[in-house]
Amino acid sequence: MRSADGTRLHVEIHGRADAPTIVLTHGVLCSLGFWRRQITDLRAGHRVVAFDHRGHGRSEVARRGRYTVEHLADDLHAVLAETVPAGRPAVLAGHSMGGIAILAWANRYPGDIAARARAVALVNTTPGEILDNVRFLRGPERLLGARRRVARTVAPLAGIPLPRRMPVRRRLLAHIAVGATAAPRIGHELDRIIGATSARGRGGYGAMLVNLVTALDPAALTVPTVVLAGRKDKIAPLARSQLIAAALPQLIALHELDSGHCAPLECADEVTAALRELSRDRGESISSPVETA
Structure with missing residues (x-):
C-alpha cells in the first residue's frame, strides 16, 4: 500500500479476519520484526497488523x-484506512x-480517532x-545547550551506510x-534489526527525533490508553511516560516495567498481556486513576 505522498509501505496482517484488530507500530531504526513476540502470541485470537515505517524494513526508502x-x-493514517474495517x-x-x-496521528487527524482506534498502548x-x-x-546541565548544538550537527552522520554487523x-x-x-x-537481536535499516531512513528519522524540541499534545488522544514505561529506560525515561499519563483524557493505567527502552523484547509477556487486555470487549469507555505494576 502507499502513503499520502506515494511512498510504498510494507504491511503484514496475521490472524483471523474476523478477530479484533491490533495495529503495531515500531520505533526508529527497527522494523515490524521488533514485535515478533507479540505477533506470535496474539495472532491466534486477534487480527494483528504490523508495518514498517518508511526507510525501515521492507518499506520504500523515501x-x-x-x-x-x-x-x-x-x-499511520494510510495503514489504518487500509487495514481497519469500518x-x-x-x-x-x-x-x-x-x-x-x-500521538502525531491523533493531533493531525482528530476527526478519525473514534472511527479507527478503540484503545491505545504507548x-x-x-x-x-x-x-x-x-x-x-548528559554531562553537566550547564552544557545542555552545547550538547543540543553538537547533536544537531552530527545528526546527518546517521545517514552514513554502516556494516550489518558491528560489535561496537x-x-x-x-x-x-x-x-x-x-x-x-x-x-x-536489536543489533541485527538496526543493522538492516536503510541509511536514509536512519538518517532521516534520526535527525527528526534529534530536532523534535517541542512536545506533541497527549490530550489529543481521546480514547482509553495504557502507558507502559521502563524503570531503566535511558532513552524515554519514566518521567516522560508520567508526563504523557498525566495529560491523557482517558488514562487506564501507567505500568512501570522492569526494562530498559525495549519492553516488547525485554518484557514481552507483560506487553502482550496489556495488548490482549486492551482488546477485550469492555462495553464502555474507561477513565481510571494511574496504577503502577
Missing part, C-alpha cells in the same frame, strides 16, 4: 526531506517513535523534547537501549 512528524502521522476500530500500540507516530515513548531528557551522555554498536546498544539484566540475545 527521498530526503520526507521524514517528518507529519509523514509519521500520514503513514465500524470495527482497532487497538493501536506504538513503541518509542511508534508512540510518537500515534510503550517506552515520549511526546518530544527528546535531547533534553535522555539519560545517557552492539555493546553501545546493550548499554543504552536495554536494561542491564536483559538477556544477551536481546542485544544481538
Whole structure:
C-alpha cells in the first residue's frame, strides 16, 4: 500500500479476519520484526497488523526531506484506512517513535480517532523534547545547550551506510537501549534489526527525533490508553511516560516495567498481556486513576 505522498509501505496482517484488530507500530531504526513476540502470541485470537515505517524494513526508502512528524502521522493514517474495517476500530500500540507516530496521528487527524482506534498502548515513548531528557551522555546541565548544538550537527552522520554487523554498536546498544539484566540475545537481536535499516531512513528519522524540541499534545488522544514505561529506560525515561499519563483524557493505567527502552523484547509477556487486555470487549469507555505494576 502507499502513503499520502506515494511512498510504498510494507504491511503484514496475521490472524483471523474476523478477530479484533491490533495495529503495531515500531520505533526508529527497527522494523515490524521488533514485535515478533507479540505477533506470535496474539495472532491466534486477534487480527494483528504490523508495518514498517518508511526507510525501515521492507518499506520504500523515501527521498530526503520526507521524514517528518507529519509523514509519521500520514503513514499511520494510510495503514489504518487500509487495514481497519469500518465500524470495527482497532487497538493501536506504538513503541518509542511508534508512540510518537500515534500521538502525531491523533493531533493531525482528530476527526478519525473514534472511527479507527478503540484503545491505545504507548510503550517506552515520549511526546518530544527528546535531547533534553535522555539519560545517557548528559554531562553537566550547564552544557545542555552545547550538547543540543553538537547533536544537531552530527545528526546527518546517521545517514552514513554502516556494516550489518558491528560489535561496537552492539555493546553501545546493550548499554543504552536495554536494561542491564536483559538477556544477551536481546542485544544481538536489536543489533541485527538496526543493522538492516536503510541509511536514509536512519538518517532521516534520526535527525527528526534529534530536532523534535517541542512536545506533541497527549490530550489529543481521546480514547482509553495504557502507558507502559521502563524503570531503566535511558532513552524515554519514566518521567516522560508520567508526563504523557498525566495529560491523557482517558488514562487506564501507567505500568512501570522492569526494562530498559525495549519492553516488547525485554518484557514481552507483560506487553502482550496489556495488548490482549486492551482488546477485550469492555462495553464502555474507561477513565481510571494511574496504577503502577
